[in-house]
Amino acid sequence: MDETDVSGTYLGFDFSTQQVKILATDHNLQMMKEVSVHFDSELPQYNTKGGAIMQNDRITVTAPTEMWVQALDLALDKMKQSGFDFSTVVAVSGTGQQHGSVYWKNGSHAILRRLDAKMTLHEQVKHCFSIKDSPIWMDSSTYAECRYLEKCVGGAQQLADITGSRAYERFTANQIRKVFCRQREAYEKTERISLVSSFAASMLLGDYAPIDYSDGSGMNLLNLKLKTWDKTCLLSVADNLEEKLGIPVPSSTDLGYISSYFCQRYGFNSNCKVIAFTGDNPASLAGCRLQKGDIVVSLGTSDTLILWLDEPHPSTEGHIFINPIDDDAFMALLCFKNGSLTRERFRDKYAGGSWENFSKALQMTKPTNNGNIGIYFDVQEIIPESVGDHRFDGKDKKVVEFSNDEEIRSLVEGQFMAKRFHAEQLGHKLTPQSRVLATGGASANPEILQVLSDVFQAPVYTLDTSNSACLGCAYRANHGVMGGHKTAFADIFRQPPNYKLAAKPRPADYDIKRYGRLENAIIPL
Incomplete structure (x- = not known):
């Protein structure tokens, strides 16, 4: 050699x-x-x-x-x-x-x-x-x-x-x-x-x-x-x-x-x-072969977002790093403590402990949930620093409960609206080319992924990230030899990424700014 x-x-x-x-x-x-x-x-x-x-x-x-x-x-x-x-x-x-x-x-x-x-x-x-x-x-x-x-x-x-x-x-x-x-x-x-x-x-x-x-x-x-x-x-x-x-x-x-x-x-x-x-x-960003406008959403015990950013807006929430595969771009990292454990609590309480019933509830309810929004934190959340269950009807009035099916949709939509809201606060901009790459345990549920697609108004793909960091470094080794910043990272690959299309967005008018106002209203003074 x-x-x-x-x-x-x-x-x-x-x-x-x-x-x-x-x-x-x-x-x-x-x-x-x-x-x-x-x-x-x-x-x-x-x-x-x-x-x-x-x-x-x-x-x-x-x-x-x-x-x-x-x-x-x-x-x-x-x-x-x-x-x-x-x-x-x-x-x-x-x-x-x-x-x-x-x-x-x-x-x-x-x-x-x-x-x-x-x-x-x-x-x-x-x-x-x-x-x-x-x-x-x-x-x-x-x-x-x-x-x-x-x-x-x-x-x-x-x-x-x-x-x-x-x-x-x-x-x-x-x-x-x-x-x-x-x-x-x-x-x-x-x-x-x-x-x-x-x-x-x-x-x-x-x-x-x-x-x-x-x-x-x-x-x-x-x-x-x-x-x-x-x-x-x-x-x-x-x-x-x-x-x-x-x-x-x-x-x-x-x-x-x-x-x-x-x-x-x-x-x-x-x-x-x-x-x-x-x-x-x-390294995981590289391993996922992220591109401009993309988001990785990891749905596990905690939910995590990795974002590609061109024009970051640093805040006291989340982290912004220099992009590892494009020195002129940035990446953001957001972590939410209340992920799968909260989804499991709602499954047990409102769907009889059945994921099948949980999924049916999402199928039976419409996107935007008739204006009902739920914000649910079993433990003290990182973004925002708040805890407890908070429900708002279509007129922003606090309510005690929704119907069982609406409870489930309000949880899933609320979790994804939070992710989109905070991603946009850091400077993420959705474009017609944007993709959401879903990983983690809940990414096996097609109904959850459909809500994710609807909220972000972008197609959702699934991918295996079990080796994303390590694989990303093998990719980066090749990229470095091929000229590093002089060569586009995507150009080193001879085969397309092994993504699987899981959901396409349905027309839905999610009021992300409204969600942000309601979230700010629950933060303790």
Whole structure:
């Protein structure tokens, strides 16, 4: 395989919360092989539960950094034992759970650059971390640091305008501030701070890998407009932070050749490229092959939206990141706690515990539900911060109940109107070309998907996203080799996406602004 050969294979690495996964695709970007290492069951010595360790205070959550290194060793060994030919790999890319941070100790760079192929990675780098346990996205121990950062930049909305999000406890800026204030000696001994994504790339590169724009925009540190670290945020977080972070790069950046360590130990070709790694949510956008105007709606225990945006309008609700496959565009992420569990409550209460009866209720009622709108939160919602059941008739009057069938339609329509309302608040614009890509457990229900299509006035497609993040990284590896931002992401594919049309919109006049007014009316003062 020579340097210009793009007919080989591509690897995607996924450092998620509970496992490390490697997925291989052929030159047509069709999946060939997949291996994984589950932390809890295959590395029990680290005593993780769900890949994490919760401290006694119940709000501090970390993961052993060296566990991730050892998992990479095991995953690559599994690939080798399966007979996979690493010499065919043209390029690799990867993803890491967003918001996790790694603190490389002084002198670690030199160790990365002289790895011995006769030894495992874990043996050589396990002592390279000034903080043994990495803060991860489940941590919520930085409330004070969040308020401090917002105060320094002029408020929550100002921080969102700069970085795409208000201060969140799991975001890396606030985690770094906590380390700086409470573990100063460890901070001073740190020569580089990585995200989980750039940490993983660093091991494969044998050098410190830069943070990419997309994952970097989930830190409360990157200026979305300038695509550089924001000076005010840096100064508000810690001393000498910019030099510890390095310079951020576009998400399609070719970082160079894979470390000779992997060539000698596993048989990678020396011309194999490492394309910048990114966060798991951006990687999923790539894996779903999202296009301009599209929305991914994941219908699970919590409901999640991933949006393609051209002109974002940052707010204190939701998150806006730089788009991982188009540096001139953006993506937004919205999460709603009250998803399938609320739908199940209504199934049990109004449909006799039967999904079939639930679906019949949607069939028997008309779009817009005669003006009846329901807003239902079993637990404190994220967007908006409210709880309880709220029903409004066609004249905006609060009522106690609807008929059973209307209750079910009001729930499903209300959930989807909320999603459309908040998507549009962040700058999403529906066009005739817009598509809704539905995933998650409830996407198996055609009647629910019909309501989704009606509310968004767009066709709904279903797709399998079980490997979306990892597959997205294999796609991104190919995209990086093909020229990155100089080549449209969609142009790397030789086959159309495997979407299945599930619903076409029926004419329906949903008053999304009215929904927004009613939602605002239930927010506690």
